[in-house]
Amino acid sequence: MQVDVPDVALPHIPPEAGNMVTDFLDTIPKAKEKVKPIDTFLETMSKQKAAQCRHEEVERRKYAAKVKAFQGRLGKSASAPELAFTGVRTPPRPNPAVSLNVADEDRWLPPKIAAEDVKVGMELQGVRGRYGLNGVFINIGAPRDGFLHTSEWRDGFPEEQPFVLNERIPVRVLHIDDEGRIFLTCRTGPLERPPMFKIPAIQDSDIEAFDALSESDSIEAEVVRIALYGVFVKVQVPGSQMVQALLHKNEMTQELKETVSLGMKVQVRLLKKDDWKQKKVIGVACAE
Template sequence: GDAAEVLSPGDAVEAVFGDDGHWYSAVLEKGNADGTFEVRWDDPDGGPEVSTVQLKDIKKYVPPIPMDQLQVGAKYTGTVVSTAGFGAFVNIGAERDGLVHVSCVKEGFVENIDDELQAGQQVTVWVKQVVDGKLGLTMVESKLSSGGGPRTKADLSKFKDLTWGDRLKGTVVSVTNFGAFVSVMPPSGGDATQGLVHVSEMSDTYVEDPFSVVQQGQEVEVYVKDIDVTGGS
């Protein structure tokens, strides 16, 4: 790498401590003629205060990106930290790891996340949303937004005969922290329109994570709660 060119004595760095193989913060003391580096550990914790490390085991300290500086749509290279049934946590160098939901790993349906991603793997991601200190990421650029731009008012006249409690079949268009947008067809046919199923309406029991209940593209059955024909919502 070109670390030798950009590192100079006094720089804040992170380096691998040989005894346990973990990265720790340190200050670069000097570069040696043989290409190794002397580093002084910020917190020796009873161990040696200074160690000699190889070029591959040292990198310049980069402060984490504040959450409020992350822009939706920004592209990053990240590292998979861990996987779970609902997605993968990815470190993009921000204050918190971001979640790539299983529906945003690739275009098609993901049967088993571990077939797609492993911890330590480098991935390209886009910032999908930053809500309440949580970072949502996507590996599919086309899944960045649900819409975007001014939406035309939906024609809800075909829905006006429906009443509270009527059942409709729909398709989940997008999932957010507060619920799911579902595309529903009028009973008599015609253009579909989107409605929001709030997280509090998803189940008889408390739902902490809407992503664990529904996925993008899933067929669902919904009940009409209210229709505002004039407002187009």
């Protein structure tokens, strides 16, 4: 059967529409080109993340090796916080004055004491807290922990960090400053300390004055600071100002290590090592 199809007029398509379609098709390859840098960036990020993971794994293994070696030296199981003085960084704890490995009933904390009741010369007992730049904080039961500087850890030279978590530490109140900060000492004897030495910048004239000396010349010096790696002394020679010099622990006599204290006078000699004049670092050793 034959069907009559009426004539239908097709809609008019303006030439601009065709141009739009053509322009759209042309943008597809350009869009793909723009995606390539993103793919490259994501690939680079993945490589960096993988490298970071490998680095963290290496550091974890190094840390585990240090823990194992330290445990071997102690002959017992050591917790991570006990390794703080070996140079291994440990994450902060909410209450670092006690060990999380110690049962609650075995933990000891000092009795509470009001800030106004803390007096210079008072004998107290505390427990080790967090480490500072040049010492350790001690929880003595006051609202603010006391600070125990390296030079006050013991009589003589502090060969190593002697404080273990959860062990009682007998201390004396050495000083309380205007801000209420409490400074402690484990040393015996008087509580008077010499004033802090203001370190001047070493000048060329100072280096020339010291360079005129021979390494056998004896110089009188005074101990102004004690660190774990040695003591700092203030020293002056003809033609120089009063400057600071380092007496490394390897250059100290055993007698000095047993008796050294702030303000102590010692006889030293100049060490002319490497490029000390260019670095302007004055090193000394105990005079024989």
